[in-house]
Amino acid sequence: MMEEALTRLHAGLPTNRLVTISTRKDKGWIGVTPLSAQPEPLHLARLKGVLGERWPTTSLLDMLKEAALRTRCTDCFTSLTVRENLSPAVLQHRLLLCLLGLGTNTGLRRVSAGNPEVG
Structure with a gap:
């Protein structure tokens, strides 16, 4: 099937x-x-309104992180390599930032720019 x-x-x-498939790596080999x-x-x-009323100072990323901690959904992501380079905590943090960036249409560049620790 795969x-x-x-x-x-x-x-x-x-x-x-x-x-697009590029012959130069400067902007990546594959462009979508x-x-x-x-x-x-x-x-x-309506959902945003209710969440804002209930937890006005809590960010969406904090809510996403709490949901991930309770459901352990990020444990389903595994490395394709034999050797792990990132600790599970760092991997979870990066996965949550990716979900936030893609899920909110903020974009990965903007999310990573606001979080310099992810490199």
Whole structure:
């Protein structure tokens, strides 16, 4: 199943207008055109309002971190390499920042710029 998906991906890359393969590494080998923003879910504004009333000084990242600690969802992410270079705490922190950046449309660059410790 994985082989089939990778074969389809490989076959479709040359004709995919949204993906570019570069010969220079300066901006990365693979470029993917950003997707357009999705419309906000119907009840998101209401949810934000309730959370703001209940916990006015708590950031979304703190809520995300608390949910991750309770559910241990970041334990499902494993390294593809034999050797782990990051401690589980650092890996969890980076995963949560990625989820925050992608999930809020803030973007990975902005999130990492605001958190210099992630390098």
